[in-house]
Amino acid sequence: MALIPTTILTGFLGAGKTTLLNRILREPHGLRIAVIENEFGQENIDNDILVQDSNEQIVEMSNGCICCTVRGDLVLALGSLAQKRTAGEIDFDRVVIETTGLANPGPVAQTFFMDDEVAMSYMLDAVVTVVDAVHGMQQLDEHEEAQRQIGFADKILLSKTDVAEPKLTDALVARIRRMNPRAPISRSDFGKVPITEVMDLRGFNLNDKLELDPDFLKADEHAHHDCDEHCDHDHHDHDHGRHDHQDHHHSHHTDGIAAFVFKTERAFDTAKLEDLLNGFLALYGPRMLRYKGVLWMNGADRKVIFQGVHQMMGSDIGGKWPENEPRESKLVFIGKDLPKSIFIGGLEQCLV
Numbered sequence: 001m002a003l004i005p006t007t008i009l010t011g012f013l014g015a016g017k018t019t020l021l022n023r024i025l026r027e028p029h030g031l032r033i034a035v036i037e038n039e040f041g042q043e044n045i046d047n048d049i050l051v052q053d054s055n056e057q058i059v060e061m062s063n064g065c066i067c068c069t070v071r072g073d074l075v076l077a078l079g080s081l082a083q084k085r086t087a088g089e090i091d092f093d094r095v096v097i098e099t100t101g102l103a104n105p106g107p108v109a110q111t112f113f114m115d116d117e118v119a120m121s122y123m124l125d126a127v128v129t130v131v132d133a134v135h136g137m138q139q140l141d142e143h144e145e146a147q148r149q150i151g152f153a154d155k156i157l158l159s160k161t162d163v164a165e166p167k168l169t170d171a172l173v174a175r176i177r178r179m180n181p182r183a184p185i186s187r188s189d190f191g192k193v194p195i196t197e198v199m200d201l202r203g204f205n206l207n208d209k210l211e212l213d214p215d216f217l218k219a220d221e222h223a224h225h226d227c228d229e230h231c232d233h234d235h236h237d238h239d240h241g242r243h244d245h246q247d248h249h250h251s252h253h254t255d256g257i258a259a260f261v262f263k264t265e266r267a268f269d270t271a272k273l274e275d276l277l278n279g280f281l282a283l284y285g286p287r288m289l290r291y292k293g294v295l296w297m298n299g300a301d302r303k304v305i306f307q308g309v310h311q312m313m314g315s316d317i318g319g320k321w322p323e324n325e326p327r328e329s330k331l332v333f334i335g336k337d338l339p340k341s342i343f344i345g346g347l348e349q350c351l352v
């Protein structure tokens with residue numbers, strides 16, 4: 001049986017990976033795509049954001065960062081998809097793995113060469129990196145993960161050029177070219193890019209990667225991807241009580257990035273919450289790397305999906321709350337040295 005082409009879709013927090021994936025899944029291209037979705041933090045909010053009415057297989061991996069803690073899970077997920085496909089239980093001819101915004105794509109790519117079972121069924125088509133034209137420069141200045149994602153890319157898609165300063169976009173493109181002269185760059189606002197620029201690129205060239213990282217095929221993963229430093233999230237499993245706050249620290253991260261979750265079974269007061277979030281943005285926006293949530297607003301029979309990156313915040317109306325399921329809200333904040341207790345206390349004040 002032919003090997004299944006697989007795309008690793010990466011890019012820093014909030015770059016536009018899910019937006020691109022959603023657009024691809026909606027397009028009538030006739031390809032059957034299985035998606036492996038890895039989200040930072042225990043609450044998989046992207047599941048609410050990703051299209052639900054498609055036939056695609058969506059496997060969630062939200063219990064850690066794919067490049068390290070859940071790499072074994074990735075092997076299992078790929079193995080199980082291949083098995084089901086062989087048994088005729090599911091049908092797909094492509095796989096897309098969406099990594100977390102903090103993932104190093106190196107070890108994810110390595111899986112396709114180091115794991116015999118995976119290598120028997122899959123071939124790595126390309127690492128596609130989405131770069132945010134508004135925040136990309138700052139992300140490259142401040143986060144090694146963003147640099148690695150560029151370095152490892154076989155194809156780069158520039159998002160948010162619709163709102164970025166053209167001069168800044170040009171400077172960013174020049175910087176990316178210097179960092180990775182091999183990878184072609186395309187603009188892809190809101191994921192609007194032909195599928196031929198994302199899939200079947202046959203772009204992954206092992207020789208190039210070995211040049212980039214001579215230890216790429218070495219079994220000792222710690223020898224080359226600084227796992228502890230970059231992806232060691234502490235996960236504290238709590239019972240999901242009324243207000244359940246989880247911490248996901250990069251415990252060895254020197255840059256203080258951490259995530260926390262706020263969950264509640266009470267509705268939010270719309271005006272209070274809007275004021276609070278605007279206040280947070282004004283005060284902490286530069287440190288708010290990524291935030292998103294599925295919200296129960298008082299009096300609303302549909303979910304509200306809110307999300308943002310730094311000061312760019314937006315919201316959408318989501319699906320209807322199911323009649324016989326309890327309503328709840330969950331919000332995830334990923335940031336640099338954010339005052340968690342102020343966030344949690346403020347959010348509690350906005351509940352009706």
Ligand SMILES: Nc1nc2c(ncn2[C@@H]2O[C@H](COP(=O)(O)OP(=O)(O)OP(=O)(O)O)[C@@H](O)[C@H]2O)c(=O)[nH]1
Nearest residue numbers: 012013014015016017018019101159160163189190
């Ligand atoms: N203006 C503009 N906004 C965009 C574009 N692409 C994505 N966004 C917005 O940017 C935010 C983040 O987009 P996502 O697609 O969720 O980003 P992501 O990379 O999947 O985020 P994480 O997986 O959480 O790291 C959302 O509010 C999108 O609507 C774009 O090209 N232009």
